Amino acid sequence: MKLPTTILGALAAFALATLPACDDKKDSKEEKKTETKTETKDGKTKVETKTETKTEEVKTDADKPAEGGGGGDKIGVPECDEYIEKYSKCINDKMPEASRQQMKDAMDQSAKAWKEAAAGPGKDSLAAGCKAALDAAKQATASMGCEW
Numbered sequence: 329m330k331l332p333t334t335i336l337g338a339l340a341a342f343a344l345a346t347l348p349a350c351d352d353k354k355d356s357k358e359e360k361k362t363e364t365k366t367e368t369k370d371g372k373t374k375v376e377t378k379t380e381t382k383t384e385e386v387k388t389d390a391d392k393p394a395e396g397g398g399g400g401d402k403i404g405v406p407e408c409d410e411y412i413e414k415y416s417k418c419i420n421d422k423m424p425e426a427s428r429q430q431m432k433d434a435m436d437q438s439a440k441a442w443k444e445a446a447a448g449p450g451k452d453s454l455a456a457g458c459k460a461a462l463d464a465a466k467q468a469t470a471s472m473g474c475e476w
Contacts, residue, residue: 403439404446408458412439415465418474 360380368374402409412435419431438461445454466476 403442403454403458405442405451405455405458407455407462408439408442408446411458411462411465412442414462414474414476415469418465418469418472422469422472422474 362378362380364376364378366374366376403412416432416435419428419435423431442454442458445451462476466474469476
């Protein structure tokens with residue numbers, strides 16, 4: 329039963345690929361230049377320029393906890409929560425025992441990645457990825473009799 333495992337892996341990869349890349353924190357740099365003019369012993373003017381850089385950490389939305397989600401096994405994105413709930417039930421009820429643990433492990437990896445994504449600015453695009461994963465899983469498991 330490598331087909332369902334392959335499908336789940338492809339679905340997880342697709343969902344993660346649809347998330348935008350992001351930086352968790354941004355740095356704000358402020359440079360200050362100071363010129364000092366001094367007269368040397370031979371009557372010439374010497375100019376020294378010093379540059380000070382002040383770096384300040386700027387908090388972004390990624391620093392905030394995810395709204396409404398993430399408690400327990402929930403992702404906090406309804407489409408993802410529905411996918412995990414229904415696909416987990418399919419795995420437990422319909423998958424052959426030989427491939428069940430491998431499928432559960434793949435599901436856990438997807439759930440972990442989605443939970444991390446839901447905590448950041450990629451939360452909005454995560455819903456579309458989970459919806460696509462749910463639609464693909466419906467087709468992939470139709471022959472096993474999973475209820476969606």
